[in-house]
Amino acid sequence: xxxxxxARRPVPPAxxxxxxxxxxxxxxxxxxxxxxxxxxxxxxxxxxxxxxEQQILEYLQGRHGGSWKSIGDLLGGIARNTEPAGAAIVxxxxxxxxxxxxQHSGR
Numbered sequence: 001x002x003x004x005x006x007a008r009r010p011v012p013p014a015x016x017x018x019x020x021x022x023x024x025x026x027x028x029x030x031x032x033x034x035x036x037x038x039x040x041x042x043x044x045x046x047x048x049x050x051x052x053e054q055q056i057l058e059y060l061q062g063r064h065g066g067s068w069k070s071i072g073d074l075l076g077g078i079a080r081n082t083e084p085a086g087a088a089i090v091x092x093x094x095x096x097x098x099x100x101x102x103q104h105s106g107r
Contacts, residue, residue: 013086017078049100
């Protein structure tokens with residue numbers, strides 16, 4: 001007897017955008033330690049993930065166009081389905097935020 005497997009429907013970009021906004025809000029105030037475990041004696045301050053927001057936006061603008069003022073602005077546009085490249089943007093941003101989250105969690 002053959003069992004039909006239910007194909008998983010892809011998550012719409014608008015839903016992913018809302019999830020990413022929650023992820024961004026959670027990690028944006030976190031710090032990235034640049035000198036963890038270093039015994040060189042140089043004091044390197046911790047940098048907040050949010051300090052990278054402009055560079056993330058510039059990267060996404062270079063790849064996809066657009067002129068967003070913040071990651072919240074960008075994700076809000078995708079959630080409202082007003083961003084034509086929404087699916088590709090959330091894929092790029094998802095990888096970026098996962099990388100920051102791994103750095104922040106020490107994984």
